[in-house]
Amino acid sequence: MATTxxxxxxxxAAVLRIAQKAPSVLAKASSVSTIFPASIFSSADSxxxxxxxxxxxxxxxxxxxxxxxxxxxxxLSDRFGADNERVMALRGLYQEAVAKDDAALxxxxxxYTKVLQENPIHVPIHKRRIALLKSLGRPQDAIAGLVEFVxxxxxxxxxxxxxxxxxxSQGHISQAIFSLEEAVLITPHAxxxxxxxxxxxxMAGTSSSDHSEIRKHLTQAVRRFSRSIELCDDYxxxxxxxxxxxxxxxxxxxxxxxxxxxxxxPEKLQQLSRLATSKLEAIVKERTGPRSSAGNExxxxxxxxxxxxxxx
Amino acid sequence: xxxxxxxxxxxxxxxxxxxxxxxxTIVMIxxxxxxxxxxxxxxxxxxxxxxxxxxxxxQALIRGINLRNNAxxxxxxxxxxxxxxxxxxGYKKGTFLRGGAESRGQAAPNPMSDPAAMEGMMxxxxxxxxxxxxxxxxxxxxxxxxxxxxxxxxxFPLTIRFKSMLQSGVMTRDLDVRWVSSLSWYxxxxxxxxxxxxxxxxxxxxxxxxxxxMAQANPGATANPFGPGQxxxxxxxxxxxxxxxxxxxxxxxxxxxRLLQIYGS
Numbered sequence: 023m024a025t026t027x028x029x030x031x032x033x034x035a036a037v038l039r040i041a042q043k044a045p046s047v048l049a050k051a052s053s054v055s056t057i058f059p060a061s062i063f064s065s066a067d068s069x070x071x072x073x074x075x076x077x078x079x080x081x082x083x084x085x086x087x088x089x090x091x092x093x094x095x096x097x098l099s100d101r102f103g104a105d106n107e108r109v110m111a112l113r114g115l116y117q118e119a120v121a122k123d124d125a126a127l128x129x130x131x132x133x134y135t136k137v138l139q140e141n142p143i144h145v146p147i148h149k150r151r152i153a154l155l156k157s158l159g160r161p162q163d164a165i166a167g168l169v170e171f172v173x174x175x176x177x178x179x180x181x182x183x184x185x186x187x188x189x190x191s192q193g194h195i196s197q198a199i200f201s202l203e204e205a206v207l208i209t210p211h212a213x214x215x216x217x218x219x220x221x222x223x224x225m226a227g228t229s230s231s232d233h234s235e236i237r238k239h240l241t242q243a244v245r246r247f248s249r250s251i252e253l254c255d256d257y258x259x260x261x262x263x264x265x266x267x268x269x270x271x272x273x274x275x276x277x278x279x280x281x282x283x284x285x286x287x288p289e290k291l292q293q294l295s296r297l298a299t300s301k302l303e304a305i306v307k308e309r310t311g312p313r314s315s316a317g318n319e320x321x322x323x324x325x326x327x328x329x330x331x332x333x334x
Numbered sequence: 335x336x337x338x339x340x341x342x343x344x345x346x347x348x349x350x351x352x353x354x355x356x357x358x359t360i361v362m363i364x365x366x367x368x369x370x371x372x373x374x375x376x377x378x379x380x381x382x383x384x385x386x387x388x389x390x391x392x393q394a395l396i397r398g399i400n401l402r403n404n405a406x407x408x409x410x411x412x413x414x415x416x417x418x419x420x421x422x423x424g425y426k427k428g429t430f431l432r433g434g435a436e437s438r439g440q441a442a443p444n445p446m447s448d449p450a451a452m453e454g455m456m457x458x459x460x461x462x463x464x465x466x467x468x469x470x471x472x473x474x475x476x477x478x479x480x481x482x483x484x485x486x487x488x489x490f491p492l493t494i495r496f497k498s499m500l501q502s503g504v505m506t507r508d509l510d511v512r513w514v515s516s517l518s519w520y521x522x523x524x525x526x527x528x529x530x531x532x533x534x535x536x537x538x539x540x541x542x543x544x545x546x547x548m549a550q551a552n553p554g555a556t557a558n559p560f561g562p563g564q565x566x567x568x569x570x571x572x573x574x575x576x577x578x579x580x581x582x583x584x585x586x587x588x589x590x591x592r593l594l595q596i597y598g599s
Contacts, residue, residue: 203409
């Protein structure tokens with residue numbers, strides 16, 4: 023299960039591989055004893071084991087192995103008690119996953135609301151409720167719930183990121199940028215968040231109509247992408263965005279013609295774009311090579327398309 | 335004076351070994367185990383906030399600290415200034431306080447009468463007590479029953495400095511340093527059994543920590559920046575001042591230049 027952190031979690035094949043380890047992990051989890059004399063002899067009751075079980079639960083749910091997922095939930099509630107906050111949320115997650123239709127989901131939503139009325143600071147259930155609202159197709163309610171949530175828990179990264187995504191899905195780009203900036207403030211070295219912010223700035227730049235606004239956003243986007251590459255070498259998403267943003271900004275400069283008060287001079291932008299192109303070519307070559315490890319193929323394909331279109 | 339080169343010979347009753355050395359060691363190990371479970375029982379993890387407003391009060395301060403520490407590496411100047419103004423305004427007016435802006439200026443509740451603060455202090459005291467009480471009890475037990483026995487001879491020579499450490503309770507000037515008294519054996523056990531406990535109770539006494547870790551999905555959510563007896567309003571004012579004097583620079587400015595430099599083109 024150590025592979026969870028190294029492989030790409032959004033890669034279905036990796037998830038399936040993890041889910042197939044279910045029997046061994048579950049067997050380990052069920053042999054744990056915490057009562058004193060037995061605790062010396064039985065296998066260790068370590069944090070890692072229970073984190074493994076939790077990861078396994080996610081993997082099983084994603085790969086459709088509901089029975090193993092149920093066993094995971096059972097093991098966790100045996101160990102930590104059914105009223106443990108986190109176990110409650112995991113159980114809710116399992117119930118959501120096996121729910122037959124929207125009506126069943128709505129009853130789960132009511133359950134969550136009931137739990138929250140009793141204990142208004144139940145963070146995991148709060149999050150589940152918002153996630154359920156989102157999956158029921160009520161993004162406005164989810165946003166309202168999240169805004170309330172981050173008012174009380176303003177240092178929760180997960181919530182800010184989710185809020186940013188929701189805003190973006192509703193087309194409120196500037197709010198999305200604000201939310202994500204809050205998340206970056208908490209973890210200033212997260213290069214993926216920097217790149218994501220760059221993407222949002224890029225979107226804001228392309229959707230805006232005012233010339234100075236466009237330039238402001240695109241400049242910011244170029245800088246965000248640069249920062250993300252600075253933090254993480256050979257970051258594909260960063261280079262991809264850098265190429266797009268710098269070329270777009272060049273276009274914006276040339277269309278504005280006069281008042282050349284550009285913060286990043288055009289020559290530099292051309293350099294950046296060239297650098298990004300050459301780097302992307304190198305990355306594609308490496309990843310499609312014969313000895314390439316199984317990475318995220320869709321990303322590589324997208325890059326190839328971008329390179330082809332810019333050549334043509 | 336002990337004659338150089340000759341070995342002091344003391345005939346010890348073998349009963350000393352069975353009735354003093356072993357009991358002290360066993361009792362020390364057992365109390366260590368017991369104390370571990372006592373601390374697990376007594377330990378109250380930093381309590382999560384009881385209400386949403388309380389959580390906001392705590393995290394508002396952390397948010398300010400985050401902004402102060404990370405703004406340079408995270409956001410641009412305009413974004414920083416709006417946040418700074420918002421937070422300073424909130425801190426000064428007291429909107430983040432648990433009781434709202436009106437509760438500002440009210441006298442701080444006496445920590446003795448506030449049950450939450452009381453509990454924080456009690457937690458510290460309980461931890462100390464769990465260490466102190468068994469120690470005093472066992473030491474007086476040894477003093478009462480086993481004082482003055484010489485129970486052990488170390489198989490290696492030592493310098494005279496160790497005499498006070500190894501022979502407390504035995505007031506003989508001439509005794510070789512290698513002889514260990516019962517009281518000193520107690521002290522040696524007290525400080526030297528840590529690795530035995532790690533063996534028995536698991537590394538870093540993990541049994542207790544797993545449960546705590548699971549209990550909180552978000553460890554940051556329960557962190558409490560306010561110590562017992564500290565007044566949130568005062569800390570907010572201090573944080574507002576810290577933010578006011580902060581000079582902002584952004585790591586984003588010139589990020590593209592640095593990038594070009596790194597890749598040398």
